[in-house]
Amino acid sequence: MAGKALKRKLSSKSNGPQKSGLKKAKKTVALDNLAWKSVDVADGGLDDFEGFYGLEEVDGVSVEVENGTLKFKAAESKEDTENEEKEKAPTNGSAKNKASEKVAPYVSPFAEEEEDDYEDSDSEENQGEEEEEEGESEIDESKESKNKTAKGAENKKKSSGLVSLKTPGNPFDLLEETESEVSAELDWSLPDTTLSSSILTALSALKFYKPTDIQAQVIPEILTDSDVIGKAATGSGKTLAYGIPIIEKHIRLSESIKPAKKWPTALIFGPTRELVHQITKHLEQVWKYGNFTGSGVVAITGGLAIQKQRRLIDNNPAIIVATPGRFLEILTEATSEFRDQFKKCETLVLDEADRLIQEGHFQELEKILDLIGRGRRTRRQTLVFSATFQRDLMKKLDSKRTSSNAGRQASNAGALKILNEKLEFKDKNPVFIDSNPAESVARSVVESIMECGAMEKDLYLYYFLLTYPARSIVFVNSIDTVKRLVPFLKELGLPSLGLHSDMIQKQRLRSLERFKANDKSILVATDVAARGLDIPLIDHVVHYHLPRTADMYIHRSGRTARAGNEGVSLLLCSPDEASGPLIKLKRALYKDNATNKTAMKTFEVEYDFLNRLKPRITLAKQISDTVNQSTHKGKTDAWLKKAVEDLGVDLSDDEIENITGDRRKKNKPEQPKGDLRSLRAQLQSELQRPVGHAGKYLTRGTVNLAQMVTSGKSHQAFLGKEQTSALESLNTKPKSKK
Numbered sequence: 001m002a003g004k005a006l007k008r009k010l011s012s013k014s015n016g017p018q019k020s021g022l023k024k025a026k027k028t029v030a031l032d033n034l035a036w037k038s039v040d041v042a043d044g045g046l047d048d049f050e051g052f053y054g055l056e057e058v059d060g061v062s063v064e065v066e067n068g069t070l071k072f073k074a075a076e077s078k079e080d081t082e083n084e085e086k087e088k089a090p091t092n093g094s095a096k097n098k099a100s101e102k103v104a105p106y107v108s109p110f111a112e113e114e115e116d117d118y119e120d121s122d123s124e125e126n127q128g129e130e131e132e133e134e135g136e137s138e139i140d141e142s143k144e145s146k147n148k149t150a151k152g153a154e155n156k157k158k159s160s161g162l163v164s165l166k167t168p169g170n171p172f173d174l175l176e177e178t179e180s181e182v183s184a185e186l187d188w189s190l191p192d193t194t195l196s197s198s199i200l201t202a203l204s205a206l207k208f209y210k211p212t213d214i215q216a217q218v219i220p221e222i223l224t225d226s227d228v229i230g231k232a233a234t235g236s237g238k239t240l241a242y243g244i245p246i247i248e249k250h251i252r253l254s255e256s257i258k259p260a261k262k263w264p265t266a267l268i269f270g271p272t273r274e275l276v277h278q279i280t281k282h283l284e285q286v287w288k289y290g291n292f293t294g295s296g297v298v299a300i301t302g303g304l305a306i307q308k309q310r311r312l313i314d315n316n317p318a319i320i321v322a323t324p325g326r327f328l329e330i331l332t333e334a335t336s337e338f339r340d341q342f343k344k345c346e347t348l349v350l351d352e353a354d355r356l357i358q359e360g361h362f363q364e365l366e367k368i369l370d371l372i373g374r375g376r377r378t379r380r381q382t383l384v385f386s387a388t389f390q391r392d393l394m395k396k397l398d399s400k401r402t403s404s405n406a407g408r409q410a411s412n413a414g415a416l417k418i419l420n421e422k423l424e425f426k427d428k429n430p431v432f433i434d435s436n437p438a439e440s441v442a443r444s445v446v447e448s449i450m451e452c453g454a455m456e457k458d459l460y461l462y463y464f465l466l467t468y469p470a471r472s473i474v475f476v477n478s479i480d481t482v483k484r485l486v487p488f489l490k491e492l493g494l495p496s497l498g499l500h501s502d503m504i505q506k507q508r509l510r511s512l513e514r515f516k517a518n519d520k521s522i523l524v525a526t527d528v529a530a531r532g533l534d535i536p537l538i539d540h541v542v543h544y545h546l547p548r549t550a551d552m553y554i555h556r557s558g559r560t561a562r563a564g565n566e567g568v569s570l571l572l573c574s575p576d577e578a579s580g581p582l583i584k585l586k587r588a589l590y591k592d593n594a595t596n597k598t599a600m601k602t603f604e605v606e607y608d609f610l611n612r613l614k615p616r617i618t619l620a621k622q623i624s625d626t627v628n629q630s631t632h633k634g635k636t637d638a639w640l641k642k643a644v645e646d647l648g649v650d651l652s653d654d655e656i657e658n659i660t661g662d663r664r665k666k667n668k669p670e671q672p673k674g675d676l677r678s679l680r681a682q683l684q685s686e687l688q689r690p691v692g693h694a695g696k697y698l699t700r701g702t703v704n705l706a707q708m709v710t711s712g713k714s715h716q717a718f719l720g721k722e723q724t725s726a727l728e729s730l731n732t733k734p735k736s737k738k
Contacts, residue, residue, distance in 0.1 A: 234558020303505025
């Protein structure tokens with residue numbers, strides 16, 4: 001740890017030959033005021049960049065010990081360097097404004113393509129978490145972000161440091177090269193509400209020409225300083241529904257409060273790290289167009305260096321987006337003066353609030369509210385948003401209890417009562433806006449179900465993903481299933497990635513960036529990815545396991561069909577699930593019997609093709625299971641040996657085998673490497689052959705295979721099958737072939 005900290009903080013180098021003139025006398029400079037410079041880490045230079053992102057260095061600094069205290073001696077401080085740059089900067093109107101370039105928008109450093117190293121173990125991940133706490137810097141903010149954004153349309157266009165996600169169809173990419181002109185198509189006429197020109201310019205650049213339903217209803221209420229509870233379907237624009245009025249509010253406060261305010265305008269809490277970083281990214285895109293004071297939007301999450309995050313907060317950001325756990329950690333270690341600044345915060349936002357206030361999740365948020373005060377005492381505005389609030393939807397589907405229509409009708413009132421008790425709104429009656437009264441999956445999501453045996457889900461999953469290659473998320477209920485499915489699908493030649501809560505933050509972000517970069521990629525994830533993630537153009541959501549609660553089904557399905565697009569939600573359902581949990585899921589989602597019976601379409605399967613995929617599945621399982629077993633054994637042995645060495649205990653190989661349980665597994669022969677190569681060769685041979693119908697003749701029956709192949713309409717993987725999308729297949733309903 002000490003070596004890592006030394007690399008990061010005390011990289012002192014000689015200045016080399018001195019320039020002509022008098023040599024400046026060195027003076028004592030505070031650590032954070034040294035003229036730190038970012039260090040670029042070359043791509044491919046390291047197999048593992050853990051702890052090296054955000055590496056900084058400083059020139060001409062000597063470290064001296066005075067009275068037992070380290071002192072940093074430098075000829076120039078950060079302020080001196082900035083003053084010199086200002087003096088050297090051109091003064092004409094066409095010159096770049098350096099202050100503008102120092103506002104660092106939210107970006108991820110993991111967008112580069114690397115060789116996938118998805119082999120994570122508990123010991124490696126835990127060690128990675130500790131190293132990140134010590135050495136890895138905040139990935140998205142520059143330490144100099146406290147400078148004001150420069151005025152002028154040219155600087156709005158040239159704000160430096162923004163990295164495009166390069167994702168097809170992502171409207172936020174349009175901000176890279178946009179003119180600061182407001183489009184004639186823009187129509188954000190809201191009742192008794194006028195938005196600033198900076199926000200209108202951003203909305204025009206984003207091509208958000210009209211507000212969504214939730215935005216049109218919520219924004220005027222927030223700008224009148226009312227407490228608001230907003231319920232809207234997933235993908236309906238909830239983030240900007242509260243983000244736009246918060247930025248507008250900050251503009252007005254900055255103009256009215258003199259001298260400039262030293263506390264954030266808004267605190268926004270989200271249940272997961274991924275959601276927090278996404279919210280930050282979206283708000284940054286709007287923020288860059290404004291002539292604002294403060295350092296912008298800051299993300300505070302676990303898995304990243306807490307020291308750098310504390311420094312970012314010290315830079316007086318306008319908006320802080322955080323997970324409750326990390327923010328509470330910072331608050332409890334801080335001074336009372338530091339905590340007092342958050343008591344002045346004008347707005348508190350809970351995104352995906354139903355998760356934040358659930359039993360077992362609310363303790364951290366409750367402690368934060370105890371420290372900074374609730375709305376009733378501080379007169380702070382409180383905003384609460386989610387797609388679901390009904391308590392019935394949060395009940396476990398395997399529970400024996402059933403819900404009644406009366407219970408559903410009273411559910412909203414009960415949810416409001418619970419929110420008021422826990423959050424203590426400043427308003428006696430918060431404004432409740434419900435743009436999703438049915439509280440179900442968005443209308444643009446086509447729900448479907450594929451019936452299969454409990455032990456055949458791998459086969460049916462592969463059949464679906466191979467038949468309809470597109471960007472897809474496969475949701476599972478356990479981390480072990482993620483670790484099993486990812487290598488299994490990779491052996492079958494499918495570009496799959498994993499995402500779960502045991503992964504360190506670097507791995508999570510890298511998986512998301514790679515998923516966005518490939519329009520046919522597959523993300524196998526636990527429910528950590530079910531809430532709030534706004535990844536454009538996700539075509540399919542596959543529920544490998546039935547979700548544990550109905551509200552989780554809604555949030556999972558909401559990852560597709562966003563921003564006006566259509567998408568497919570497919571449920572792989574075994575007979576055991578269909579006999580109980582599925583019935584309860586439908587009863588919770590659909591209030592009338594007619595909808596209950598027709599909401600989920602049956603996904604037809606061509607069994608002739610399906611059966612011909614079985615040899616591939618058998619081989620891929622053998623390979624992936626062998627590799628997983630070998631990897632797990634090696635990591636377990638390495639962990640145990642290290643623990644034994646640390647304790648200074650001498651153990652024989654037999655004793656180690658007894659502890660790890662390997663003695664019980666001795667009778668299970670391991671797959672020789674030669675056999676593994678043979679299995680892979682057999683699998684590759686299977687994968688190279690298109691899957692076709694049984695029969696001798698290419699023109700047999702109703703399918704003219706020869707004509708289909710010559711016309712270019714044949715599926716790449718299935719001979720005699722036309723290439724169609726899952727949406728088209730659901731609409732046409734081809735007859736199944738058994």
